Structure formats: structure tokens, C-alpha cells
Amino acid sequence: MTNFNDMSKISESLADAAQTAGQYVVTVLTGGPVTVSGTVIADGQVLTAAHVLHGDEVKIRTADGQELSATVAGRDPSTDLALLRVEGLNLPAMTASNGARVGELLLAVGRPMHGLQVTLGLMERAAPPERGPLRGWLDAGAAPFRGVTGGALVDARGGLVGILNAGVSRGTLLAVPAARALQVAELLSTAGRVPRGYLGLATQPVHFPESQQPEAQAEADGDAPKPEERGGRGEAGPRRGAGRGERGGPMWDGRRDGRGWNGRGGPGWGGPQRGQHRGRVGLTVVQVEAGSPAATAGLLVGDVLLALDGQAVRHPGELLERVRERAGETLAVRVLRGGQETDITVTVGER
Numbered sequence: 001m002t003n004f005n006d007m008s009k010i011s012e013s014l015a016d017a018a019q020t021a022g023q024y025v026v027t028v029l030t031g032g033p034v035t036v037s038g039t040v041i042a043d044g045q046v047l048t049a050a051h052v053l054h055g056d057e058v059k060i061r062t063a064d065g066q067e068l069s070a071t072v073a074g075r076d077p078s079t080d081l082a083l084l085r086v087e088g089l090n091l092p093a094m095t096a097s098n099g100a101r102v103g104e105l106l107l108a109v110g111r112p113m114h115g116l117q118v119t120l121g122l123m124e125r126a127a128p129p130e131r132g133p134l135r136g137w138l139d140a141g142a143a144p145f146r147g148v149t150g151g152a153l154v155d156a157r158g159g160l161v162g163i164l165n166a167g168v169s170r171g172t173l174l175a176v177p178a179a180r181a182l183q184v185a186e187l188l189s190t191a192g193r194v195p196r197g198y199l200g201l202a203t204q205p206v207h208f209p210e211s212q213q214p215e216a217q218a219e220a221d222g223d224a225p226k227p228e229e230r231g232g233r234g235e236a237g238p239r240r241g242a243g244r245g246e247r248g249g250p251m252w253d254g255r256r257d258g259r260g261w262n263g264r265g266g267p268g269w270g271g272p273q274r275g276q277h278r279g280r281v282g283l284t285v286v287q288v289e290a291g292s293p294a295a296t297a298g299l300l301v302g303d304v305l306l307a308l309d310g311q312a313v314r315h316p317g318e319l320l321e322r323v324r325e326r327a328g329e330t331l332a333v334r335v336l337r338g339g340q341e342t343d344i345t346v347t348v349g350e351r
Contacts, residue, residue, distance in 0.1 A: 020158035074188030097159030112147025200292020
């Protein structure tokens with residue numbers, strides 16, 4: 001009887017959390033054949049997925065059945081988030097979670113055309129891919145359903161854990177963490193876009209034999225890269241749409257101009273690859289974009305990037321992450337050229 005009572009209390013708690021979160025989850029009428037969800041993050045502001053919107057004018061339907069007009073304040077291709085401004089939507093900000101732990105029960109809350117819908121999930125791992133555009137995204141551990149994209153991933157208390165997206169990895173329901181989503185929303189609200197830094201070069205990892213370890217990496221980190229830091233295919237499947245060729249081609253840093261999203265629905269995995277050489281790793285420059293910050297700084301095809309601002313770089317996705325939020329900053333790049341190490345100063349561009 002005690003076990004039954006405990007399960008009953010858990011069930012009631014989850015149902016309460018679903019109802020609490022459901023007040024902040026709306027239906028987004030995209031103007032096309034697809035109907036998705038949206039999450040109210042502030043008075044008059046809703047976050048949803050960018051890739052499903054057709055045009056800058058949409059409608060939303062609230063939990064109590066009101067249909068309101070909304071305008072797109074901005075889109076961020078990197079997180080596939082769009083911010084909607086909604087006149088007449090008078091709801092306070094949704095309470096944010098303190099952060100979900102691995103193993104914690106979660107609820108994926110959506111409001112497709114037919115009304116509120118919820119699936120139960122489990123925080124399986126905090127950040128499925130270690131590298132690439134999906135680095136830091138949450139695995140909801142829940143079954144995706146039609147229209148859940150743009151909905152809320154919440155904890156057992158109804159606190160916002162992330163913004164859901166079923167379109168970025170086939171068969172997997174992922175979420176942009178709440179803190180990151182709210183940061184993006186603030187930038188979209190004030191500037192209409194999220195500035196992204198870039199260098200304008202394509203790179204491939206190169207593994208050095210133990211007898212040929214570059215001094216820069218030894219000074220930067222003092223040991224060989226861990227298995228999870230090595231680049232290539234992710235454990236969940238091949239990289240898709242991350243700017244890197246599906247058969248292991250070079251990866252462009254910072255190219256988030258819309259071409260990073262492929263016909264399969266979004267950016268791809270960029271996780272670890274098993275069984276690669278455990279020696280130190282650099283990034284060989286295989287292409288430099290004309291007129292780019294890299295070209296202006298004098299970086300050449302054949303250079304091997306060893307460190308950025310004193311920290312070793314081992315994977316193209318890591319390079320992208322390191323410059324993405326640093327547009328306009330001047331960075332020191334340690335380069336191996338013709339067998340000699342040299343420092344080059346580069347100013348990160350903005351796209």
C-alpha cells in the first residue's frame with residue numbers, strides 16, 4: 001500500500017506540473033500546413049522554432065482559447081529559435097527550473113492543434129554532442145509527438161528546463177537549455193538577431209605522433225586529449241548539416257548563415273569518435289575564405305592551428321564554439337607553419 005501511495009503522489013505531482021506549465025504553452029499557427037507549440041517566456045513574448053515559420057506574421061492560440069496576432073521579432077538559426085511579440089498576451093514570465101539533473105523525471109509539454117499534450121521523459125544526459133552546433137542541447141528522453149516543437153521541457157515542479165525541438169535530430173526530442181534560450185530571446189528582443197563570430201576558414205583535425213608533439217599544445221594543456229575530445233562522428237550517428245562533409249570533409253567555422261541547416265531538418269550531431277589516435281591534435285587549414293578575418297590576418301592553407309588564446313584546439317566544432325560569441329575581439333592564434341611555430345593575431349568577424 002505504501003508503494004502505491006508513493007506512486008500516486010508522484011503521478012499527482014506530475015499532473016500538477018503539466019497543468020502549471022500548460023498555462024504558458026500556446027499553439028502557434030505558422031501560416032503553413034504545420035502547427036507547432038510556443039512557450040511564453042515574458043509578458044507578450046513567446047519562443048518557438050524558427051524553421052517552421054512562414055513569414056513574419058503568425059497567430060497564436062492560448063490555453064483559454066484566445067486567438068491573437070503575433071509578429072516575429074527575430075530569428076536565430078544557431079538555436080533554431082524565433083521570438084514572437086504578441087499584443088494582448090498578459091501572462092507573467094514562466095518560472096525557470098534550478099536545473100535538471102541526469103536521472104530526473106521531465107515533462108515535454110506541447111499544445112498542438114487539438115490541445116494540451118504531454119509525454120514523460122528522463123534526463124538521460126545533459127549535452128548529447130560534445131562538439132558541433134548542438135553542443136549543450138538537452139536530451140529530453142521523451143517520445144516526440146506532432147506539434148511539440150516550440151513547447152516547454154519542464155521539471156516535476158513545472159519549472160522551465162528548456163525549449164523543445166523535434167526537428168533537429170530525427171527521432172530524438174532535444175531542447176535548448178532555458179538559460180541559453182532566454183539569453184537568445186533577450187538579444188532578439190533588443191537587436192532582432194544574435195551576432196555570431198567567425199574566422200572564415202575550413203579545417204580538418206591532424207594527429208601528431210608522440211615524437212612530434214607541438215610545444216604549444218603541451219604548454220596549453222599538459223596532456224593528451226581525452227577520448228571525448230576527439231572529433232568526428234557522434235555516438236548517435238553521423239554528423240549532419242554542421243558544415244562538415246558527411247564523409248569527413250572540412251568544417252567551416254562560424255558559418256551560420258542558414259546553410260548550416262540541411263534538408264533533414266536542422267543541424268547535426270558533432271560528438272566524439274572512437275578509436276582515433278591518442279596523440280595531440282591540431283587543425284589543418286584546408287581553405288581560407290577570400291576577404292575573411294582569417295585571410296586578413298595572414299592565415300594560409302596548410303597552416304596547422306595549435307592553440308587559440310593559449311588554449312589548445314582539437315576539433316573544428318570546438319573552434320566554432322570558441323569564436324562564436326567573440327565577434328570583434330582580437331585573439332592570438334598559435335600556428336605551425338613549415339615546421340616552425342608562430343603567433344598570429346586575428347580579429348574575429350561578425351555574421
